[in-house]
Amino acid sequence: MIEIKNVTESYVDGIKVIDNMNLTIENGTIFGFIGPNGAGKTTTIEMITGVLNIDKGDILIDGKSIIQNPIEAKRNFGFVPDTPDVFEKLAGIEYLNFIGDVYEVPSKTRLEKVTKLAKEFNIYDQLRNRIQSYSHGMKQKLQIISVLLHDPKNWILDEPMTGLDPKASYTLKKLMKEHSKKGNTVFFSTHVLEVAEKICDKIAVIDKGKIIFVGTCEELKEKAKNNSSLEESFLKIIGD
Numbered sequence: 001m002i003e004i005k006n007v008t009e010s011y012v013d014g015i016k017v018i019d020n021m022n023l024t025i026e027n028g029t030i031f032g033f034i035g036p037n038g039a040g041k042t043t044t045i046e047m048i049t050g051v052l053n054i055d056k057g058d059i060l061i062d063g064k065s066i067i068q069n070p071i072e073a074k075r076n077f078g079f080v081p082d083t084p085d086v087f088e089k090l091a092g093i094e095y096l097n098f099i100g101d102v103y104e105v106p107s108k109t110r111l112e113k114v115t116k117l118a119k120e121f122n123i124y125d126q127l128r129n130r131i132q133s134y135s136h137g138m139k140q141k142l143q144i145i146s147v148l149l150h151d152p153k154n155w156i157l158d159e160p161m162t163g164l165d166p167k168a169s170y171t172l173k174k175l176m177k178e179h180s181k182k183g184n185t186v187f188f189s190t191h192v193l194e195v196a197e198k199i200c201d202k203i204a205v206i207d208k209g210k211i212i213f214v215g216t217c218e219e220l221k222e223k224a225k226n227n228s229s230l231e232e233s234f235l236k237i238i239g240d
Contacts, residue, residue, distance in 0.1 A: 001024070001025065001026055001027050001060075001061075001062055001063075001154075001185060002023075002024070002025040002048060002059070002060070002061055002077075002154060002156075002185060002187055003023075003024050003025075003059065003060040004021050004022060004023040004024070004044070004048070004057070004059050005022060005057050005058050005059070005060070006020055006021075006022060006056065006057040006058075007020070007021045007022075007044075007047060007054055007056065007057035007058070007059060008020050008021070008054075008055050008056040008057060009043060009047060009052065009054060009055050009209075010055055016209055017040055017043050017209050018040050018043055018044060018047070018209045019208075019209045019210050020056075020057075020210075021044065021057070021209075021210070021211055022211070023204055023211060023214065025154075025185055025187045026185070027153075027183050027184065027185055028180055028181070028182075028183045028184070028185070028201075029180060029185055029186070029201045029202060030176055030177070030180045030186045030188075030199055030200050030201050030202075031185070031186065031187045031188075031200065031201065031202050031203070031204070032188060032189075032190060032196035032199075032200035032202070032203040032204070033045075033187065033188065033189040033190075033203070033204055033206065034189070034190060034191070034193065034196055034203055034204070034205055034206070034234060035189075035205055035206035035207055035238070036207060036238060039206045039207050039208060039209070040206050040208075040209045041158070041189040041206060042082060042158055042189070044206070045079075045081075045156060045158045045187075045189060047059060047066075048061075048066065048077075048156060048187075049066075049074070049077065049079045049156055050066045050070050050073070050074060054066075054067060059073075060073075061073040061074075061076045061077055061154060062076045062153060062154065064076060075103075075152075076152060076153055076154055077152050077153070077154040077155070077156050078147035078148060078150070078152035078154070078155050078156065079147060079156045079157075079158075080140075080143055080144055080147050080155075080156070080157045080158065080160045081143075081158050082158040082159045082162065082189075084136065084139035084140045084142070084143045084163075086131055086139060086142060086143060086146075087131065088130065088131045088132035089130065089131075089132065090130065090131055091127065091128055091129060091130055091131070092118075092123065092126060092127040092128070092129065092131055092134070092142050093114070093127040093128060095131060095142065095146065096110075096114050096127070096142070096145060096146055096149065097110070099146040099149055099150075100114075100149050100150075103149065103150035104150075105149050105150050110149060113145075113148070113149055113151075114127075114145065114149070117144075117145045117148060118145060120171050121141040121144070121145060121168050121171060122141075122167065122168070123138055123141050123142065123145075126138060135163075136163040137163040137164055137165055137168065139163075140160075140162065140163045140164055140168075141164070141168055144160065144172060148175070153184045153185065154184065154185045154186075154187070155176070155179060155184070155185065155186045155187065155188070156187050156188070157186070157187070157188035157189070158188070158189050159188075159189055159190060159191065160172060160188055160190075161190070161192065161195065169195075173195070173198075173199055176188075176199060177199060180201070193229075193230045193231045193234060194230075194231070196217070196230060197217050197229070197230040200216075200217065201216070202214065202215060202216055203215070203216070203217060203220065205220070205234065205237055205238065207238045212237060212238070213237055217230050217233075220233050220234070220237065221233045223237065224236040224237050
């Protein structure tokens, strides 16, 4: 479970990027986070994961404060950022072993997971190559695999399907569904509203740093008085 409590984040000049946000992502849920460019999606995710400091409020990951107990909180989630920035001089398998060491994943478990996931994402034969030779999509696949190695209860994904081929996107969506069915949490931002409509149990819409809607896709359509698509309902809600 992820709990965002009265969180505010401001620029140096005092302009609020996130304005008194309250949001709960419950266990067993695939939760979509949608909004226009610059609305505050990535800022929110970076505060949840401890990349950015929080001006006011607190964020709890399975009851652990990202401010007061950052190490314990970070053990409870896996994070895929919106750009696959990895150590490019390493081979893919070296990077995965490094992440496995950080999270103290046992060797046998690590080997099984790396083999299974690398084959599912179709990069198993590339793991001995240096990451600098990988395409953007391959780096994204590698980063997703590294996040899943220690089997975190909470997945936090910022535009995770950017650069993925159709098969990899399908695989990731399948894994997200399996993860939530086990009682775990998936929180992800996306601009691909068709994906959100198909797989999300709930969504939140953020605009100009404020949460303006939380609920199911059907509830958003009802609020927008639009029964056709999530895309049209979203555009109506944000006023475009």
